[in-house]
Amino acid sequence: xxxxxxxxxxxxxxxxxxxxxxxxxxxxxxxxxxxxxxxxxxxxxxxxxxxxxxxxxxxxxxxxxxxxxxxxxxxxxxxxxxxxxxxxxxxxxxxxx
Numbered sequence: 120x121x122x123x124x125x126x127x128x129x130x131x132x133x134x135x136x137x138x139x140x141x142x143x144x145x146x147x148x149x150x151x152x153x154x155x156x157x158x159x160x161x162x163x164x165x166x167x168x169x170x171x172x173x174x175x176x177x178x179x180x181x182x183x184x185x186x187x188x189x190x191x192x193x194x195x196x197x198x199x200x201x202x203x204x205x206x207x208x209x210x211x212x213x214x215x216x
Contacts, residue, residue, distance in 0.1 A: 120156070120157030120187065121186050122154075122157075122161065122166065122184045122186075122187050123155045123187075125180065125183055126140075126154070126155050126169060126173075129175065130155075130173075133173065137151050137152055137155065138151075140169065140172060143168065143172050144165050144168055144169070146165075160187065160191075161184065163181070163184070166180050
């Protein structure tokens with residue numbers, strides 16, 4: 120729910136209503152509310168649109184979105200999740216060499 124928390128924080132800071140962001144994204148307000156609460160995942164293009172709307176770094180927003188996806192995939196894997204993350208990190212480091 121990293122992205123949802125960021126969205127909520129940005130909305131509060133800028134005094135923007137959920138319905139205003141939902142209209143910008145061309146989705147209904149309940150759908151946006153679910154995205155903000157972490158009950159539904161935003162689409163990649165919606166994350167980019169929100170970065171533009173809130174005038175924040177697109178990479179930061181996409182990073183939070185991806186981190187949420189990783190955390191969702193690891194949910195319930197308490198014993199193995201850190202090892203899995205380290206293994207994935209090692210693989211990514213090998214690819215980038």
